Amino acid sequence: MNFEEKTNKSKNIFEGRIIKVQLDEVTLPNGKTSTREIVKHPGAVAIIAVTENNKIIFVKQYRKALEKTLVEIPAGKLEKGEEPEVTALRELEEETGYTTDELNYVTSFYTSPGFADEIIYLYETNKLKKLEEKKELDEDEFVELMELSISEAEQLIKNQEIHDVKTAFAVQFLKSKGMR
Amino acid sequence: MNFEEKTNKSKNIFEGRIIKVQLDEVTLPNGKTSTREIVKHPGAVAIIAVTENNKIIFVKQYRKALEKTLVEIPAGKLEKGEEPEVTALRELEEETGYTTDELNYVTSFYTSPGFADEIIYLYETNKLKKLEEKKELDEDEFVELMELSISEAEQLIKNQEIHDVKTAFAVQFLKSKGMR
Numbered sequence: 001m002n003f004e005e006k007t008n009k010s011k012n013i014f015e016g017r018i019i020k021v022q023l024d025e026v027t028l029p030n031g032k033t034s035t036r037e038i039v040k041h042p043g044a045v046a047i048i049a050v051t052e053n054n055k056i057i058f059v060k061q062y063r064k065a066l067e068k069t070l071v072e073i074p075a076g077k078l079e080k081g082e083e084p085e086v087t088a089l090r091e092l093e094e095e096t097g098y099t100t101d102e103l104n105y106v107t108s109f110y111t112s113p114g115f116a117d118e119i120i121y122l123y124e125t126n127k128l129k130k131l132e133e134k135k136e137l138d139e140d141e142f143v144e145l146m147e148l149s150i151s152e153a154e155q156l157i158k159n160q161e162i163h164d165v166k167t168a169f170a171v172q173f174l175k176s177k178g179m180r
Numbered sequence: 181m182n183f184e185e186k187t188n189k190s191k192n193i194f195e196g197r198i199i200k201v202q203l204d205e206v207t208l209p210n211g212k213t214s215t216r217e218i219v220k221h222p223g224a225v226a227i228i229a230v231t232e233n234n235k236i237i238f239v240k241q242y243r244k245a246l247e248k249t250l251v252e253i254p255a256g257k258l259e260k261g262e263e264p265e266v267t268a269l270r271e272l273e274e275e276t277g278y279t280t281d282e283l284n285y286v287t288s289f290y291t292s293p294g295f296a297d298e299i300i301y302l303y304e305t306n307k308l309k310k311l312e313e314k315k316e317l318d319e320d321e322f323v324e325l326m327e328l329s330i331s332e333a334e335q336l337i338k339n340q341e342i343h344d345v346k347t348a349f350a351v352q353f354l355k356s357k358g359m360r
Contacts, residue, residue: 003242003322007244016203017215018294019295037197064216065218065292065295069184110344111344112292144183164293165300172352176352
């Protein structure tokens, strides 16, 4: 079955530094019209980074959209035209102070297909090297580094300090690979 | 460390049927000001439903934000003031034609904490009963039902017909519980 929705018109509502918002008028498969509220996002990467001591690297940061501090795996937005693998290495270096020669692609997924086109490209590495000089974060970014065992991470999922889906997916992924 | 960001002002940009968009001016931990682009969402549920023949129930639907058709687990938005468990049963009945007396809460997660407050409450059931009379979908909703084995679902992840994070998480969750 083809449920495609034809765009009759698209109205730009907001163009921010990060997201754009548009309101599309569409023709539905039954011929009726409706509107679709759509958030355009540049896409992002996230990195599953495991140290030689078998700890997972997390960053703790304040999320204004939630008015909460969350513990998440390192992540960041794609710059325009940037290959996800380049973004992933940059974010790893900026957020964690580690680098790597071996970044493996895991998967990609849309986070909120009902209203946003954000896609996350997920990478993993367990070949980390400390950077001699720490890189600078974006000027509006403040993060605290944490290195946790998988059981410590599971505890943080229970008490909802870890509460975002990419991080929950990452912890489940490591468990499925046999990490203990 | 406390990285909380104080809101200096909050400007309403858009108020749609589903999302609201606001632009907050904040004071950062270092005393500088910045802006945060925020999407407010009512929250949603998703349901992992497994039939007595050991098939997972999926819905195939067009996602205008992506201009793509995706295969996802059944899901839907919370009505105002509605308990997530009530939403989950309603969406299961409307989207799949099944009902259940036994809906178990799995976990919840934020999907895009960088810019949106959407939270998904995830439920599971393997005690499905066919409804005698099919319920009506929302008038702008068109979905096709699919019942797939876990290996068929994994094939759809490979070819990216399944490409959203709640569904990827659900498939991984079922595998971790030993589903084959």
